[in-house]
Amino acid sequence: MDEEYDVIVLGTGLTECILSGLLSVEGKKVLHMDRNDYYGGESASLNLTQLYRKFRPGQEPPSTFGRDRDWNVDLIPKFAMASGEFTNILYHTDVTRYLEFRQIAGSYVYRDARISKVPSNNTEAVSSPLMGIFEKRRAKKFFEFIQAYDFTNPATHQGLDLNTVPMTEVYKKFGLETGTQDFLGHALALHLDDAYLTQPAKETYERICLYMNSMARYGKSPYIYPLYGLGELPQGFARLSAIYGGTYMLSKKIDEVVYENGKVVGVKSEGETAKTKAVIGDPTYFSDKVKKAGQVVRAICILNHSIPNTADADSLQIVIPQNQVNRSHDIYVAAVSYAHNVSAKDYWVAIVSTLVETAKPEEELQPALALLGPIAEKFVDITDLYEPTTDGKAEGVFVTKSYDATSHFETVCQDVKDVYKRVTGNELKVENMVKKQEEGGAAE
Amino acid sequence: MSAPSQTPAAAGAASNTPSSTAPSASTTNADASSAAAALKPIQVKLVLLGEAAVGKSSLVLRFVNNEFQENKEPTIGAAFLTQKCKLDDKIIKFEIWDTAGQERFHSLAPMYYRNAQAAVVVYDITKAASLDKAKSWVKELQRQANPNIVIALVGNKLDLAATSRAVPAEEASAYATEAGLLFAEASAKTGDNVMDVFTEIAKKIPLEQLLASRGRAGASGASGAGAAGRVDLNAGPGGRNAPQGQCGC
Ligand SMILES: Nc1nc2c(ncn2[C@@H]2O[C@H](COP(=O)(O)OP(=O)(O)OP(=O)(O)O)[C@@H](O)[C@H]2O)c(=O)[nH]1
Ligand SMILES: [Mg+2]
Numbered sequence: 001m002d003e004e005y006d007v008i009v010l011g012t013g014l015t016e017c018i019l020s021g022l023l024s025v026e027g028k029k030v031l032h033m034d035r036n037d038y039y040g041g042e043s044a045s046l047n048l049t050q051l052y053r054k055f056r057p058g059q060e061p062p063s064t065f066g067r068d069r070d071w072n073v074d075l076i077p078k079f080a081m082a083s084g085e086f087t088n089i090l091y092h093t094d095v096t097r098y099l100e101f102r103q104i105a106g107s108y109v110y111r112d113a114r115i116s117k118v119p120s121n122n123t124e125a126v127s128s129p130l131m132g133i134f135e136k137r138r139a140k141k142f143f144e145f146i147q148a149y150d151f152t153n154p155a156t157h158q159g160l161d162l163n164t165v166p167m168t169e170v171y172k173k174f175g176l177e178t179g180t181q182d183f184l185g186h187a188l189a190l191h192l193d194d195a196y197l198t199q200p201a202k203e204t205y206e207r208i209c210l211y212m213n214s215m216a217r218y219g220k221s222p223y224i225y226p227l228y229g230l231g232e233l234p235q236g237f238a239r240l241s242a243i244y245g246g247t248y249m250l251s252k253k254i255d256e257v258v259y260e261n262g263k264v265v266g267v268k269s270e271g272e273t274a275k276t277k278a279v280i281g282d283p284t285y286f287s288d289k290v291k292k293a294g295q296v297v298r299a300i301c302i303l304n305h306s307i308p309n310t311a312d313a314d315s316l317q318i319v320i321p322q323n324q325v326n327r328s329h330d331i332y333v334a335a336v337s338y339a340h341n342v343s344a345k346d347y348w349v350a351i352v353s354t355l356v357e358t359a360k361p362e363e364e365l366q367p368a369l370a371l372l373g374p375i376a377e378k379f380v381d382i383t384d385l386y387e388p389t390t391d392g393k394a395e396g397v398f399v400t401k402s403y404d405a406t407s408h409f410e411t412v413c414q415d416v417k418d419v420y421k422r423v424t425g426n427e428l429k430v431e432n433m434v435k436k437q438e439e440g441g442a443a444e
Numbered sequence: 445m446s447a448p449s450q451t452p453a454a455a456g457a458a459s460n461t462p463s464s465t466a467p468s469a470s471t472t473n474a475d476a477s478s479a480a481a482a483l484k485p486i487q488v489k490l491v492l493l494g495e496a497a498v499g500k501s502s503l504v505l506r507f508v509n510n511e512f513q514e515n516k517e518p519t520i521g522a523a524f525l526t527q528k529c530k531l532d533d534k535i536i537k538f539e540i541w542d543t544a545g546q547e548r549f550h551s552l553a554p555m556y557y558r559n560a561q562a563a564v565v566v567y568d569i570t571k572a573a574s575l576d577k578a579k580s581w582v583k584e585l586q587r588q589a590n591p592n593i594v595i596a597l598v599g600n601k602l603d604l605a606a607t608s609r610a611v612p613a614e615e616a617s618a619y620a621t622e623a624g625l626l627f628a629e630a631s632a633k634t635g636d637n638v639m640d641v642f643t644e645i646a647k648k649i650p651l652e653q654l655l656a657s658r659g660r661a662g663a664s665g666a667s668g669a670g671a672a673g674r675v676d677l678n679a680g681p682g683g684r685n686a687p688q689g690q691c692g693c
Contacts, residue, residue: 039553069588087677096677097524098555103673119466217677228558235553243524248551314673339673 001274005031007423008267010254010275010281013041014230014402014409017237018404018416019280021093023423024079024244025433032241032272033252033267035152038231039238041282042383043403045072045231045342051300055379062377065302066344072229073300073342076403077334077351078412079104079223079317082214086409087224089416092430095236102340104223109187110178110320115309115371116188120215127238135177140401142174144185146208156226161426165339170201177324184208186321186330192355192405193322193329210410223317223408229342240434244251254285257397264396278423280398283386290386296405297361299369306347307335317407331368332407347376355405356382391422398422400427433443475487485528485537486651491557492541494566496548499600502632503566504540507642509557512633531646538562538642554588561654562594562645567616569599569629572609575616580625592649596626596641603631 006028009020017039020030048052048061048071059348065071080086080101090096108120110129119125131139150156151163161168189207196204214222226232242408255268257279266275283290306312318333325331328342335350336342343349344435352368362380369375386397401415420428492500508511509528529536546552557563565581568575578597587593597620599611613629620627626644629658630637 082675091677100559101675101677103675105673220673224675224677227557232555232558235555238553239544239546239556242546245545246550248546249549250551306536 001272005029007278008276012039012234013282014043015412015415017234020246021240023238024241024246026416028438030246035248037251039173039235040231043076045074045229047071050190070344073349074230077353079225079408081222081408082217082224084410088388089430093240094434094436095240099232101224102226103218104109104221104225104315106316108318110324128333138175160199162205165201166198167201167204168197182321182323187319220255227341276398282400283402286399291389292384293386293387295354295356296383298351298381299365301350301375303348304376308373325367467475475677484537487537489539489560490562491560492564493581495574498566498568499632500566500576501542504640506635529646534645555588561649564596564598566598566600568601569611570601570604572610594645596645598641599629602629602636603633610652
């Protein structure tokens, strides 16, 4: 490794792997290292042995859970929005070639102590218990407004300029109840708290559009999920990087990042120094360059049954809007199962998560845990969320963000674009980046 | 099964398919191939594993293009080739994955072999240590890969047997039998035994089972959601974030 590289990347989480994939495709010479002996860092999926090593050191997984190879348990609960930016990057980099995706079977929202499916079509909407008949009419008017809205055509605005009016004004105009507001703002726009109410409505409008467009794409829910777990995603982008010449080294202890006159000049590992002018790394490699931006509690629950009241769904999301349980942040449940090759036959893996508000984080998850039925095993993880303190341009060291509490990868894409721009000085454009391989073709 | 043959349809459709002459062993006749062309090929993911420089890429190049390059560069860029084989009344489309060099520092991603139906584990008959590495790959596959995976152990560079053989054929063959692997010595340079390796693999793959598990929709069915809830993202980027004023709700 005593060589010079354009970029050295530390940590093989999804954000870092997308970046090294993109930079390699552009012809940059990339060295990518990880201290772990597996890919994915904080966004890895673990097999049983790895899972128990992490959460129950010294304890063996119960034999009822079956074979190691059947399990790929995610550490972070996220799905891909079918029409989101992440899916767009997957497609344009041809990483879709390496992965297989499946729909998430349904999205549910908690209201008045029970869960109901977010309607995915008109028939479901008509029979949905989420709103009374008069409220449904008002909601219909709201959706018609959203659908017709054109920023360039004031005739469609009904007096509401979404660039400036706060979302509360929009709700008021259509006379929507608070329960409906919870549904729109939290189950569809996927806001984590109510701060959005006083912000310009545009962002909420865009989020609702993303949700509806994603829902329309495959029909059951707005989400898709890779077979064998989320850990496949960083591996897919690592392969993209390798195909374009990226060098990969796992199990590499990083001794130090080397600076000269305040600028990075290399990375030292196991006594050798690789030269470079730019280093990208996740927060765990740069504890001196990040600040804490919150704390998430996640409970990884293994179930030997489907989640009650979901019609035996093989996978789902449940959003518990904060108002419904007297909190300031929503609680999410993300569940997948053996149908996605993440667990042994007839097992489900549900991750319950929220942003920590009290000194007893695990208890905060209780309203969601109570929805799951009997839990065979539960691993609780409380993680600090970090973000960089500087843009890194002065030193040439660019630190990524921790994986946040949102239920999808859109904020990961924002971070990728942001870091990409800081590193290269250019806006990221993935369209036509990779010559897509034709079906049936041979390529070399 | 006839020797691998690129069906006319496939060769025509793929702009970058090398115009290789069909391998001489080919017995494909026009009738058979047009009947077969009407069938949907069965996709089989095949991965290559083995120490650096044992000849993994060279074996694929021989199989797919029937050519050989002396002093081949370490693999960069070549990572995904396809080749069709006819087996009785079925067409198998091998989707061949090469290591893209990630193997060099023992950093191959498990994703690489996770859902493979076949693996060719290669060693170099002139380097004894490369057989040990091959054995450790076999172990890893038997532990982590699909339980029905068909594994072939291939001792490459057979053309060098007379001058510099370091691994006796009997030793490797005995190990292969014990571990339940297909076994052959081959030469990517001369082409000796290369086609046969892939033919034997094709014969051993439980095709009926594969088709059954994929369901009628196939693993990568038409655009949109397949019968099993699978989605094909290769069908297109789809409606992204709709431009303003075009919300899909
Ligand atoms: N004599 C002889 N040389 C071979 C044979 N197959 C490959 N080689 C040579 O061995 C070297 C390595 O071959 P590759 O096909 O690049 O090996 P590889 O396993 O793909 O190597 P990496 O991609 O670096 O892991 C090249 O110089 C080839 O020309 C063979 O059958 N006989
Ligand atoms: Mg190679």
